[in-house]
Amino acid sequence: xxKFLVVPFFIPHAGCPFTCVxxxxxxxxxxxxxxxxxxxxxxxxxxxxxxxxxxxxxxxAFFGGNFTGLPLEEQKRWLEAAAExxxxxxxxxxxxxxxxxxxxxxxxxxxxxxxVTAVELGVQSLDEDVLEKSYRxxxxxxxxxxxxxxxxxxxxxxxxxxLGLPGDNARTARTTALKTICSRPDGVRIYPALILKGTTxxxxxxxxxxxxxxxxxxxxxxxxxxxxxxxxxxxIIRMGLxxxxxxxxxxDLLAGPYHPAYGELVESRLFLKQLTEIFxxxxxxxxxxxxxxxxxxxxxxxxxxxENLAHLKERFPHSEIGLANDPGIPAGDLALIYGWKRLFLxxxxxxxxxxxxxxxxxxxxxxxxxx
Numbered sequence: 001x002x003k004f005l006v007v008p009f010f011i012p013h014a015g016c017p018f019t020c021v022x023x024x025x026x027x028x029x030x031x032x033x034x035x036x037x038x039x040x041x042x043x044x045x046x047x048x049x050x051x052x053x054x055x056x057x058x059x060x061a062f063f064g065g066n067f068t069g070l071p072l073e074e075q076k077r078w079l080e081a082a083a084e085x086x087x088x089x090x091x092x093x094x095x096x097x098x099x100x101x102x103x104x105x106x107x108x109x110x111x112x113x114x115x116v117t118a119v120e121l122g123v124q125s126l127d128e129d130v131l132e133k134s135y136r137x138x139x140x141x142x143x144x145x146x147x148x149x150x151x152x153x154x155x156x157x158x159x160x161x162x163l164g165l166p167g168d169n170a171r172t173a174r175t176t177a178l179k180t181i182c183s184r185p186d187g188v189r190i191y192p193a194l195i196l197k198g199t200t201x202x203x204x205x206x207x208x209x210x211x212x213x214x215x216x217x218x219x220x221x222x223x224x225x226x227x228x229x230x231x232x233x234x235x236i237i238r239m240g241l242x243x244x245x246x247x248x249x250x251x252d253l254l255a256g257p258y259h260p261a262y263g264e265l266v267e268s269r270l271f272l273k274q275l276t277e278i279f280x281x282x283x284x285x286x287x288x289x290x291x292x293x294x295x296x297x298x299x300x301x302x303x304x305x306x307e308n309l310a311h312l313k314e315r316f317p318h319s320e321i322g323l324a325n326d327p328g329i330p331a332g333d334l335a336l337i338y339g340w341k342r343l344f345l346x347x348x349x350x351x352x353x354x355x356x357x358x359x360x361x362x363x364x365x366x367x368x369x370x371x
Contacts, residue, residue: 004057006095007047009035010064011078021134021166021200021210037074040081044091059117060085061095066122068098068107079114086115093117097160101138103146108153118156120189121146125165125172126179133166135200140179147183157185158237163221164193164213164257166204173221177228187235190225190266192218194241194256202254215265218257223269231351239263261304268300271334272308275301277353278336278345279316285338286318292335295325301334 035043044060060082067075082094096111097120111119125131126140143159150157159180163173180188195201195212204210213221222239229236240262259265275291282289293301302309302323312321319338329335332347 003055004059005047005051005055006059006061007044007091008061008063009040009043009078011035011062011067011070021204037077037081040078041085044085048090057093058091059093059095060091061097061118063097063120065097066099066102067096068102068111072110075110076114079111079116083114095120095156097122099138100143100146103149105149108149108155111155112153116155118158119150120158120160121150121185123159123180124162125168126176127168127172130165130167130172130176144183147185156187159183159185159188160191161188161225162191162193163218163225166201166210168193168213170221173225177225181228181232181234185234187237188225188229189237190222190239191241192222192257192262194258195254196252197254198252205255212256215257215259219262219265219269222262222266223273226266226270227273227351227354230347231355239266264300265304268303268308271297271300272303272311273354274334274345274347274350275308275312276315277350278334278343279312279319281345282336282338282341282343284316284319285336285341287320287339288322289316289319290322290324290337292324292326292329292337294329294331294333295327296331298323298325 040060048054048058062078062082067078070078079094082091085091086094094114094116095118096116100121100123103119103121121143123143124134124136126143128140131139147157161176161180162168193201193212195205195210201210201212205212226236226239240259278291279285279289291301303311309321309323312319326335330346334345334350336343336345
């Protein structure tokens with residue numbers, strides 16, 4: 001996948017008539033003051049000056065609020081500021097985030113006229129009970145309708161999803177994942193539900209009404225989502241919130257499964273499952289056994305605080321496990337050398353095996369439920 005640069009503009013909570021139980025966009029983004037359309041050109045140009053090599057794809061992105069819920073004239077001012085840069089060849093695309101229930105033919109047509117290339121939908125969940133308990137104000141059907149409308153105009157469609165909202169569990173998370181596959185967005189962002197001070201969730205947490213997921217739960221279910229979306233070709237753009245000073249227990253974060261390297265933990269968990277699979281396929285080989293992987297994957301193979309390595313040594317005590325990186329092995333793939341044998345397990349092959357084993361998660365007999 002080609003590298004691309006996103007120049008973000010945060011418009012916290014603007015255009016949104018709802019206050020979801022988890023929501024405080026200013027605290028999530030770390031931005032206290034909203035920007036204005038006149039700042040778009042100078043900010044983009046200054047941003048590009050800091051980049052050593054400008055990639056082929058550069059986008060201006062309007063995040064943090066409900067963009068298509070803004071007053072029409074305000075939407076046009078933001079869009080025109082970005083469109084002018086696109087016409088000048090300074091940027092190649094325009095990205096924005098909005099709610100599923102604020103997309104219709106008229107709004108999609110307007111975005112298309114101004115050259116918007118990607119729309120990110122604040123889906124959060126596709127389970128009706130979770131949506132209702134989170135005060136989202138929209139349904140899963142709204143997401144399906146918005147997706148169909150956006151696809152007609154050729155937009156790149158990204159789903160923003162959350163794990164651990166009120167009412168969420170392994171079953172409802174599976175529902176969200178499978179319905180996401182059926183809708184075929186181009187990509188997803190995955191965020192753990194956090195409790196920020198001053199939100200409804202904070203009040204519920206202090207009263208004992210709501211219990212946040214543990215980091216372990218969030219990593220485990222996140223790894224299942226990662227596997228599932230990867231198997232069906234849905235890009236995972238980001239996992240976890242951007243680290244910022246306010247997301248600490250001393251500042252705005254009250255509780256919840258926040259980790260600055262959440263995405264790394266999720267990928268590492270998937271590698272642990274893949275490592276376990278390749279050792280089992282090799283017959284739990286005794287003696288010297290060398291795990292080989294792409295150099296880019298070393299931290300995810302070893303695991304944080306070498307947890308994956310420790311788990312393997314406990315699970316396979318008769319194997320003397322060594323590690324070696326090999327640039328010739330594609331990222332995500334693994335090889336095992338034991339005795340005179342070499343066993344290769346690609347990520348794709350592993351995901352196919354994993355799908356069949358995890359019938360409960362992937363659907364009956366591992367079949368795509370959309371077919």
